[in-house]
Amino acid sequence: MVWVIRILKIVLVLICGALMVLILMQDGKNAGLGGGISGGYSQTYVGKHRKDTPEGKMQRYTAYLIAAFFVASLLLNVLGNL
DSSP states (O other), X not given: OHHHHHHHHHHHHHHHHHHHHHHHHSOOOOSHHHHHXXXXXXXXXXXXXXXXXXXXXHHHHHHHHHHXXXXXXXXXXXXXXX
C-alpha cells in the first residue's frame, strides 16, 4: 500500500508540473466582457473552429490535467486515511 501512495505522489507532482507549463503557455484573454457581447470574434473562422487550433488543444489538455489532478488528489486522500 505504501508503494501505491508513493506512485500517486510522484504522479501528482508530474501533473502539477505539466499544469504549470500548460497554463503559462496559454494566451491571455484580453477581449473581456466587451468582446463577448459584440460577438465579433465568434463570426470568424478561428472563432468557430477554436477547438481545432493549437490554443484550443492546449485548453482541452489543461482540462484533462485538471481532472487528473482532482482524481489523483482524491485517491491520495482516501488511501492516506486507510
